[in-house]
Amino acid sequence: MTNHALPEAWRRGLYETIARRRDMRAFLPDPIPDETLARILLAAHQAGSVGLSQPWNFLVVENREVRAQVRAHVEAERLRAADTFEKERREKYLSFKLEGILDAPLNLCVTCDQERFGPSVIGRNTIPETAVYSTCCAVQNLWLAARAEGVGVGWVSIMEPAVLRMILGIPERILPVAYLCVGFVQSFPERPIFESKGWLPRLSLHELVFHDRWDERPRPALLRALATSRIDGPQATLAPTTSAEDRAQ
Amino acid sequence: MTNHALPEAWRRGLYETIARRRDMRAFLPDPIPDETLARILLAAHQAGSVGLSQPWNFLVVENREVRAQVRAHVEAERLRAADTFEKERREKYLSFKLEGILDAPLNLCVTCDQERFGPSVIGRNTIPETAVYSTCCAVQNLWLAARAEGVGVGWVSIMEPAVLRMILGIPERILPVAYLCVGFVQSFPERPIFESKGWLPRLSLHELVFHDRWDERPRPALLRALATSRIDGPQATLAPTTSAEDRAQ
Numbered sequence: 001m002t003n004h005a006l007p008e009a010w011r012r013g014l015y016e017t018i019a020r021r022r023d024m025r026a027f028l029p030d031p032i033p034d035e036t037l038a039r040i041l042l043a044a045h046q047a048g049s050v051g052l053s054q055p056w057n058f059l060v061v062e063n064r065e066v067r068a069q070v071r072a073h074v075e076a077e078r079l080r081a082a083d084t085f086e087k088e089r090r091e092k093y094l095s096f097k098l099e100g101i102l103d104a105p106l107n108l109c110v111t112c113d114q115e116r117f118g119p120s121v122i123g124r125n126t127i128p129e130t131a132v133y134s135t136c137c138a139v140q141n142l143w144l145a146a147r148a149e150g151v152g153v154g155w156v157s158i159m160e161p162a163v164l165r166m167i168l169g170i171p172e173r174i175l176p177v178a179y180l181c182v183g184f185v186q187s188f189p190e191r192p193i194f195e196s197k198g199w200l201p202r203l204s205l206h207e208l209v210f211h212d213r214w215d216e217r218p219r220p221a222l223l224r225a226l227a228t229s230r231i232d233g234p235q236a237t238l239a240p241t242t243s244a245e246d247r248a249q
Numbered sequence: 250m251t252n253h254a255l256p257e258a259w260r261r262g263l264y265e266t267i268a269r270r271r272d273m274r275a276f277l278p279d280p281i282p283d284e285t286l287a288r289i290l291l292a293a294h295q296a297g298s299v300g301l302s303q304p305w306n307f308l309v310v311e312n313r314e315v316r317a318q319v320r321a322h323v324e325a326e327r328l329r330a331a332d333t334f335e336k337e338r339r340e341k342y343l344s345f346k347l348e349g350i351l352d353a354p355l356n357l358c359v360t361c362d363q364e365r366f367g368p369s370v371i372g373r374n375t376i377p378e379t380a381v382y383s384t385c386c387a388v389q390n391l392w393l394a395a396r397a398e399g400v401g402v403g404w405v406s407i408m409e410p411a412v413l414r415m416i417l418g419i420p421e422r423i424l425p426v427a428y429l430c431v432g433f434v435q436s437f438p439e440r441p442i443f444e445s446k447g448w449l450p451r452l453s454l455h456e457l458v459f460h461d462r463w464d465e466r467p468r469p470a471l472l473r474a475l476a477t478s479r480i481d482g483p484q485a486t487l488a489p490t491t492s493a494e495d496r497a498q
Contacts, residue, residue, distance in 0.1 A: 005399035006438060013262020014397045018254060018390055019334035023297045030490060034471045038478035045454045048272045050406055054452045063461045081374045117449055123328045123406040130406045136385030141267055149261045157299055157372040157379045169463040177264035194301035200366055203303045205294045212312045214418040222283045229287035
């Protein structure tokens with residue numbers, strides 16, 4: 001069998017990037033060079049898409065007034081969501097910085113055209129949402145490329161697509177999938193903030209894997225591999241030694 | 250400003266992996282070592298998720314009878330979809346191999362629990378679909394890790410979630426997002442099959458990027474960077490020289 005694995009150094013680069021990617025909310029105002037932004041967007045455009053439909057567009061939002069409108073909507077939604085938490089949790093929730101819309105030098109709105117190339121798209125018939133799934137794959141590529149370039153990305157999801165459409169002039173048939181704050185950062189935290197601040201625990205991978213049917217445990221050898229698997233990067237929490245602690249939370 | 254860009258070799262590894270990832274439909278029967286599979290799944294589990302909800306599960310489907318049931322459903326859907334194409338297109342459509350469910354040594358069903366951690370998930374209130382978006386990000390990580398390990402992944406999307414739920418015993422509240430064929434391959438093609446076979450053209454990145462508002466062209470400097478940007482890997486089609494040809498198709 002021919003071995004098509006990529007060279008060890010490249011593989012490590014991928015795993016290190018995956019492990020070090022973070023959802024960022026604080027940004028430096030420094031502009032992102034156009035060449036860097038172009039590479040990040042090209043990485044997104046190279047994602048797989050259902051039937052090669054490439055359903056995405058990328059709105060680079062730099063105008064501060066436009067971003068201020070988006071931020072005002074997000075802030076209203078943030079406060080509205082606070083009502084869903086009990087008192088103690090609510091105070092903690094309100095203490096989190098959830099977005100850097102105006103701090104970052106630019107925002108990116110990644111959209112999905114579910115009708116691109118019309119009925120010629122193979123694989124989109126049975127599940128129309130697959131176009132959205134493809135768009136999310138592009139976002140993940142973008143996120144990883146940004147991390148590799150030292151650029152932070154923060155996905156802001158507390159907003160109504162209809163409001164975003166209005167602010168950005170997006171047609172009705174187009175779905176805004178991701179609204180991202182993009183900029184250089186002071187530092188990337190070792191662990192996701194919701195994890196390090198004890199909001200939610202990191203789940204153990206081996207508890208998320210089933211075999212052949214829902215809820216059936218994996219074969220012992222795979223279970224062992226899952227429980228001991230590590231990839232590089234600073235995420236000590238993914239090591240098996242902390243899974244007991246995770247379970248206790 | 251501190252530079253948090255990853256070392257050049259790591260960055261290259263990421264970009265090469267992104268450029269070389271393909272949606273595969275032909276597989277070798279050789280088994281995937283459990284350690285390799287565990288690394289691939291761990292990469293998926295390290296994706297960002299809305300509010301750290303980690304809404305995914307991974308069903309490793311090895312049982313041939315189970316996979317034969319899935320394949321029978323997909324085959325019926327494939328033929329049903331053929332009716333949507335005109336005669337000439339239909340014959341071409343039917344000539345495509347769309348899945349390797351039984352050829353590959355295993356399938357992976359990646360699911361999404363939209364209620365995981367209940368109302369404590371920050372950012373899932375306004376757009377409940379964000380949990381699905383997170384799951385797709387995990388799939389992209391998985392896909393890239395597999396490529397780096399020399400393992401092909403083929404996303405089969407011509408299937409009804411309800412049928413898949415029945416076959417795999419997946420509860421009603423859980424959404425099967427991706428059904429993936431996973432295995433070693435003879436070779437990874439240089440370009441996506443739908444592109445090289447002339448089914449659909451590769452779009453030019455610079456035509457997909459807008460500035461501040463939908464349909465507004467980017468600043469000239471960014472436009473230039475977008476039109477000339479390249480990342481490594483075998484995708485010559487992404488070079489600017491072919492964009493005229495793309496437009497002509």
